[in-house]
Amino acid sequence: MFLKPNTPPAADTVGVEHIDGLYSYALVLSRNRSEAEDLVQETYVRALGAMGRLRPESNVKSWLFTILRNIWLNQLRQRRTAPQIVEMDVEGINVGIGTKTADDDPYALYVSTLERNQVREAIQQLPAESREIILLREYEELSYQEIATILDCPAGTVMSRLARHGPNCEHCFLLHC
């Protein structure tokens, strides 16, 4: 667990502000909406039950992502299935549009939606190990060290995985908009 100043855990919030990030992470891992919802709910339930044991200076965000990943890995073990083949159920998820206001430039809004759809499709085509690193790094802005802690691997491994799936990666062709 990494310690960060100015991030005391608040019992009444339980890091609710991270729900979109956790849901995205759960979808990236499971690629299934109902599973993702269950993962997020279970994460908050466990987090709330363990908040009392969390040190005041702890990094709640990183902790929540770690909990979610552990739950996911436990579920995989229980099913005795490999993580590489999971039915995709993330197409058609309408995201972000509802958060825009009528004052937004409709063309920019339209393009933004197209872009997001293309990026989502591209990311979901990546191997699981790269999907989660991109999500944690680029969307959640966690440091390499924080990601390494969540993934329980050296920071160098995180970087090499990210580097392998940079802009020239064969899976990333859709990202070249």
Add this chain to the structure above:
Amino acid sequence: MNAHDEHRANILLYLDNELRGQDIEDFLVHLDNCADCRRLLEEERALSNLLHRTRPLYTAPEPLRARIAAIAEQPATFGDKPDRKRENLLRFGWRNVRRSGFRWMALVAMIIFVVLGLTLVPRVVRHAEAATFIDTAVTTHRAYQENQLPLEIRSNSPEAVTTWFAGKVPFQFRLPSSQSPPDGHPAYALTGARLLKFKNENAALVTYQMKAETISLLIASDKSAVAAGGDEIRSGNLTFHYNTRAGLNVTTWSTHGITYALVSSIHGSAQHSCLVCHQNMTNQDLFK
């Protein structure tokens, strides 16, 4: 990690402001002497910018958000031993509520089902009609690409094409005039048009070319063509519907009695097809 990966890793660290001291100096010296790494740096920067623009990747659905909010509002019991009863309530509570109120919920569900049925049937029909228009637009686009639909007028003049359609289609429309960007090199070019039949009515097919890529615009009366479904973007009285079909980007909308379907074969970049009408947009740089 090999040498190539190491340089790539340094690029990532540099972009994230995580290179420090001698490392950043060494990296900048290397960057000055390595065209490959400079190119990679720009590509990584562009990729990173793209990903940042699309945050959040997904948004938690409202029912989940409500459940989590309810969990968070529960009075906390801290200690080394979690309150199992409370934890189970949090974990399964919302499902148990559903079970205990099953009969009441079943009645409500039945009422909702009937009401939704009455309201959804027209919507389903509308979406089916919209799908027909989209499929026609895609089929037409493919046929044009495969030279099965020769153009009946070849011109890069929007005014000439607009005039050619006068009296041939059961609606009036006007193609946007040519607009050249400041550098004088249009991103696309009108190539021509032809008549088509859509549900026994004349419709217009207008084609554009952007380098080696094709953009087509199918135009029909809104009496025969419907725009619905897909990702919807509203703007005043206009609603744009974004769909993908077999790798093609299809955008449909209706206005002033006319329904449009813009089909683009531009790989992975539907926004470029928007430049057909927005070539001189001041903010188009955002999308390059």
